[in-house]
Amino acid sequence: MSLQVRRRVLPGFGLTMGITLLYLSLIVLIPLATLPARSFTMSWQAFRDTVTDPRVVASYRLSLGASLAAAAVNAVFGGVVAWVLARYAFPGRRVVDALIDLPFALPTAVAGIVLTTLYAPGGWLGKPLAQYGVTVAFTPLGVTVALIFIGLPFVVRTLQPVIEDLDPEVEEAATSLGASRTGVLLRVILPNLLPAWLTGFALAFARALGEYGSVVFISGNMPMRTEISPLLIVTKLEQYDYAGATAIAIVMLALSFCLLLCINGLQTWARRRVAP
């Protein structure tokens, strides 16, 4: 038995790996590689000045902060939505299920315009909120709201199938063995969901970092306060400063790559805890 070659379902490791590498190179690596190539036209000094300009630094802070906040909010509420959709049958469930995908399909500029109109000081939601002293449109909060909107499907769609696969009988067994409700939640359900949850969080976060279309409408684009990094990239392009634009892009790329790497590490750790 030990001599027998392990058979794989798909034949030809060489072939599939070759296709994988070619595909990844064409779609991801080559376009990304042109980024540093373009910014290499500037000196190290110029590169550093560009990416450490106070205005640019303020934009990293907003982009990263708002993206993390939006992904966190989505992780919590998207988790609840996924749970409800997977576990309960109620009238209109299919409609709600279909609604989740809308932020995927809607052109982001449309989403931005709609959200801005709703949350502007005179809008349906903006007006009542203003009475409590909360302004959403044209503040970092507005940026976060737009990012929550576009990030929601990522959390729901990664969690939902995992919850559906969770066998309720396991929870019943835990209960019959004397576990409390919180015990079941914390020691049975959460560990099983954690890897998918982190994936959803990471996807929502990554999507939010690069988002441009919906945010520029609701952010108000005030220098130092509500400019996201992608807007500054566009600002540079508008001056035909391709090198400066790619410099900011590289920093964004590096930051998000590090963060995604951390999240992946957490995920591996979580998965190892579930399946020894």
Added chain:
Amino acid sequence: MTTSIVRAAVFSAAIAAFAAPAPGQTLLNVSYDPTRELYQDLNAAFVKYWKGKTGQAVTIRQSHGGSGAQARAVIDGLEADVVTLALAYDIDAIAQSGLTSTAWQKRFPQNSAPYTSTIVFLVRKGNPKGIKDWGDLSNPGLQIITPNPKTSGGARWNYLAAWGYALRQFGGDDKARQFVADLYKKVPVLDSGARASTMTFLRRQIGDVLIAWENEAHLALEESPNQLEIVVPSISILAEPPVAIVDKVVDRKGTRAIAEAYLQYLYSTEGQEIAAKHHYRPRDQAIAAKFAASFAKVKLFTVDEAFGGWQTAQKTHFADGAMFDRLYRLVAR
């Protein structure tokens, strides 16, 4: 490099003169956002004119977007036969990439700008804040809407109009800087484009004044005549949206003759009338006189007079770390 382009241009012009153009030519006009309706009418008229003159059928395709983004698309390979953009700076960028002659602005009359516009104010009906001229924009408690000049070509005209006014009114760059900084302090939202600003002002009812191109202001007024009024200041900038032929493209496609005729047509009586109907100020004196009622009298200064041309204006005002960025550091404080 320029000489080789010129040589190539002359050479291919010679070829174009001998070779009979193929029937069913297609031209691509890459333009900026608010000219969509203008060029729909102009294209229809030109197609008819060209058919009558040469018997040749021509199709004109249009592409619209932000002026800078359109210029970048052309530089990156969008096959535009002609470009009709919001500012000379964007066509300069195309010329610097080698696609057309750097002397493009000398090729057609009037700085290659067949129609012009200017910067005016849109206010709420009845003008409740009593805004008459640029000076009134310093009134306390006012909210002003204008897009971000760093992302919007159109907004750069707004900024330069304000600066030019202050320069004449108060004399000296220091006073002008103070005036423009005060103005931008009153801007609650810097939208990324002119249309977005119009929407902020019109749909979301934010702000007391919208600084806008005259033709855009008229379009907005036609849409909601009961909500708005146009206020024309005593002095403003002469906005010259320029046109140019993209040498490399027309030479490759053999469309130079027709592209030239197309841009010339913009200066013709019919072309000028169509422009005037779409609220662009015609260059032709006779047509201007005919439409005198629709364009308020205003003293106009040009970018060349007040700022020494677009390249200089861009460098002193809109480049990173230049005047606009420095003003914003004052505003933020």
